[in-house]
Amino acid sequence: MSSKRFLSLLVLVFGLFFQANYSFAQQEEKPVVAGTEAAAEHKEEKKGINITEIVFGHVSDSHEWHFFSTESADGKENAFAIPLPMIIYQPGKGLSFFLSNKFEEWKKNEETQTYISNSHEGLHMEKKMKEKVIADDGSQVYDFSLTKNVISMFIGVFLLLWLMTKASKNYKYGPMNAPKGFQNFIEIVVVFIRDEVAIPNLGAKKAGKFMPLLLTIFFFIWINNLLGLLPGGANFTGNIAVTAFLALVAFIVMIANSNKHFWSHLLNPPDVPFAAKVLLVLIEIMSLFIKPIALMIRLFANMLAGHIVILSVICMIFIFAGLSKLAGTMFIPVSIAFSIFMFMLELLVAAIQAFIFANLTSVFLGQVMEGDDHGHEAHGEHAHA
Amino acid sequence: MDLLTPELGLFFWTLIAFLAVFLILKKFAWKPILESLDEREKGIADSISTAERVKGEMTQLKSENEKLMVQAREERTAMLKEAKELKDKIVGEAKEQAKNEANKIIADAQVQINQQKNAAMAEVKNEIGTLAVEVAEKILRKQLSASEGQEAYMSMLANDIKLN
Numbered sequence A: 001m002s003s004k005r006f007l008s009l010l011v012l013v014f015g016l017f018f019q020a021n022y023s024f025a026q027q028e029e030k031p032v033v034a035g036t037e038a039a040a041e042h043k044e045e046k047k048g049i050n051i052t053e054i055v056f057g058h059v060s061d062s063h064e065w066h067f068f069s070t071e072s073a074d075g076k077e078n079a080f081a082i083p084l085p086m087i088i089y090q091p092g093k094g095l096s097f098f099l100s101n102k103f104e105e106w107k108k109n110e111e112t113q114t115y116i117s118n119s120h121e122g123l124h125m126e127k128k129m130k131e132k133v134i135a136d137d138g139s140q141v142y143d144f145s146l147t148k149n150v151i152s153m154f155i156g157v158f159l160l161l162w163l164m165t166k167a168s169k170n171y172k173y174g175p176m177n178a179p180k181g182f183q184n185f186i187e188i189v190v191v192f193i194r195d196e197v198a199i200p201n202l203g204a205k206k207a208g209k210f211m212p213l214l215l216t217i218f219f220f221i222w223i224n225n226l227l228g229l230l231p232g233g234a235n236f237t238g239n240i241a242v243t244a245f246l247a248l249v250a251f252i253v254m255i256a257n258s259n260k261h262f263w264s265h266l267l268n269p270p271d272v273p274f275a276a277k278v279l280l281v282l283i284e285i286m287s288l289f290i291k292p293i294a295l296m297i298r299l300f301a302n303m304l305a306g307h308i309v310i311l312s313v314i315c316m317i318f319i320f321a322g323l324s325k326l327a328g329t330m331f332i333p334v335s336i337a338f339s340i341f342m343f344m345l346e347l348l349v350a351a352i353q354a355f356i357f358a359n360l361t362s363v364f365l366g367q368v369m370e371g372d373d374h375g376h377e378a379h380g381e382h383a384h385a
Numbered sequence B: 001m002d003l004l005t006p007e008l009g010l011f012f013w014t015l016i017a018f019l020a021v022f023l024i025l026k027k028f029a030w031k032p033i034l035e036s037l038d039e040r041e042k043g044i045a046d047s048i049s050t051a052e053r054v055k056g057e058m059t060q061l062k063s064e065n066e067k068l069m070v071q072a073r074e075e076r077t078a079m080l081k082e083a084k085e086l087k088d089k090i091v092g093e094a095k096e097q098a099k100n101e102a103n104k105i106i107a108d109a110q111v112q113i114n115q116q117k118n119a120a121m122a123e124v125k126n127e128i129g130t131l132a133v134e135v136a137e138k139i140l141r142k143q144l145s146a147s148e149g150q151e152a153y154m155s156m157l158a159n160d161i162k163l164n
Helices: A002-036 A041-047 A051-059 A148-173 A184-230 A240-257 A262-265 A274-323 A325-368 A377-385 B008-145 B148-163
Strands: A065-069 A077-083 A085-090 A096-099 A106-109 A113-115 A123-127 A131-135
Touching: A002 A240, A041 A113, A051 A274, A065 A148, A148 B008, A184 A240, A184 A274, A184 A325, A184 B008, A240 A274, A240 A325, A240 B008, A262 A274, A274 A325, B008 B148
Parallel strands: none
Antiparallel strands: A065 A077, A085 A096, A106 A113, A113 A123, A123 A131
């Protein structure tokens, strides 16, 4: 686990570094382009792509579902995007509903590299790496909009509900009825979660109680991971709000099911000298909170990194094309081959991260319930690392 | 660092959707699936143990059958042997009896034959005797009808008396 976590952090750091790096590269690139093709300077500047903007535009949440943009002959950009409903709560003003295409005129603030929209109902949007809804008068705004991620999640949720209820229909014919079709697949996964995740960590007696939670976590993450990989898909599970919520669920379930044995060992470790005890208790309390935070960061960083890498590889074509048309063309096969490889890897990662999240949730649960029956002592250790 | 600040809206919708999915799937999917899996596993384990038991029983039955077969074969051989002995005995006895009977019949027959023969001989003797007497009578009558014959006879008788 520790190497995995380390890797995730590494990827996260790399991702952020990547972003910073590109901003530099971008700034350096401009004068070169301008120097070589002075005549077309104005046009080039407009056409030159901002990799940071593209990559982070794709991985961050948005109030519209953007598919692609075309440029008409007069240089005007036509975006093919679905405007999504916005639900804004302002204390004192109440809720307001409208579609996101009410914000249609965007102006770029060159100083802060921020796009600022027109004002609608006393609100406007600012877009840098993220879109933010801001009141014109600067008052507090709570944004409950059905953003791209929310819609993507709803699609995932409906898909999940449809698939699961469809698969579970066959069970009304009795348990000894041979499973068929999709049901077979679900059963394999369910049995895997039960036998490899729940029972080894929680013990056979308690596994049944937490199976619905673990299964829901696993399938919820998995299906949303996979939806995120579709072209045009949202980076739902690579969003910290989502992983924060999932980690919070794990944390609440942990605390709700923790037993006396766990707390007594945490607050008063036996057979430890007083000085060490103070330190140990401090560390243990920290580790209690670090566990869900690690869950949160792991999923977030893994999924985000996957998306960033795929997008970066695709963007490389355009970076090379910026240098010369030939280099760009030559780089297409390399880029495609590498992004196919990354896609395959991400398909694997989608399942692995869902599994890890469910597995660690059950490991942590097993730790807080330890001592209820002394049948499973050894399982806690590897998760501490 | 914008990416690391969670948005309230997405958090809120995730909360609602996740809890809804959890509750719906718990009731309509996980419960039937997990229960059915448990029951099926139990059923399969039961079936296997039953099959194992039946197999054991079958093996036992088979060995018993074989034992029975061997026993039956032995019994048959014994019976055949016994029957043969009995047959031989009966045949032997019958032969013996038949021989005895035959001997007895032969003996009887011989006795009867001898008796008949003796009777026949006696009769023949009688007949011959009678015939001889009749012939002698006739001869005597013939001889004695003449006077010399009577005299010769008289003399002969007288001779006989003399001799006595």
